[in-house]
Amino acid sequence: MGKKPLTTRDMSRIALMAVVLSVCSWISVPAPVPFTMQTFAVFCALGLLGGRRGSLAVLLYILLGAVGLPVFSGFQGGVGKLLGPTGGYILGFLLAALLYRLLERWAERSLARTACTLLLGLAVCYAFGTVWFVTVYARGGSPIGYLAALGLCVYPFILPDLIKLALALLLIRSLKKYVRFA
Numbered sequence: 001m002g003k004k005p006l007t008t009r010d011m012s013r014i015a016l017m018a019v020v021l022s023v024c025s026w027i028s029v030p031a032p033v034p035f036t037m038q039t040f041a042v043f044c045a046l047g048l049l050g051g052r053r054g055s056l057a058v059l060l061y062i063l064l065g066a067v068g069l070p071v072f073s074g075f076q077g078g079v080g081k082l083l084g085p086t087g088g089y090i091l092g093f094l095l096a097a098l099l100y101r102l103l104e105r106w107a108e109r110s111l112a113r114t115a116c117t118l119l120l121g122l123a124v125c126y127a128f129g130t131v132w133f134v135t136v137y138a139r140g141g142s143p144i145g146y147l148a149a150l151g152l153c154v155y156p157f158i159l160p161d162l163i164k165l166a167l168a169l170l171l172i173r174s175l176k177k178y179v180r181f182a
Contacts, residue, residue, distance in 0.1 A: 010053055013049055014053050015057075017045040018058075018061040018064065021041040021042065021045065021058065021071075022064065024037035035157055040165075042097065043164065043168035043172075044168045046121075047118070047169065047171075051098075055094065055101050058093050058097040061093075062091065062093070062094060065078070085132075085133050085136045085137060086133065088131065089132070089153070091128065092125030092127075092132075093125060095121075096124050099117070100117055103117045103120070126154045133153055134149050137149075
């Protein structure tokens with residue numbers, strides 16, 4: 001049996017979440033290492049839309065940025081941003097979404113399982129982004145070790161990302177009481 005085709009409502013929700021992801025990427029929270037709300041939006045897209053539609057929202061966001069729309073942090077866009085040192089973390093959002101899709105039936109049974117699945121996806125995003133970061137720097141003639149890359153690109157973001165995950169789970173739980181998204 002094939003997958004159900006996307007309805008107009010599905011496509012509207014996917015587009016809306018891609019816009020939310022874009023807006024959240026522009027929100028920069030000042031801290032010793034500033035961070036954006038992108039991961040919050042990815043968590044919300046997956047938790048509210050489900051793995052299939054959430055993955056499509058993340059993919060749409062990446063494609064919008066790839067064609068040059070300024071949807072990435074700092075109002076940036078273009079393939080150059082994706083191919084740059086931090087592009088792996090953006091592409092990692094899609095890997096996290098696809099992992100959520102793969103584990104979705106297990107995750108949807110409880111909020112705790114959803115949290116675990118989203119945390120696992122975040123770890124995959126961190127891992128892919130860090131390997132990408134190290135590879136791009138090495139190709140540019142400035143090799144950097146994995147521990148240094150983790151210290152620069154992952155460790156400062158762990159606590160903010162856990163807070164964003166908790167906020168996203170609260171929002172998902174609150175909204176799912178009133179609106180059926182997936």
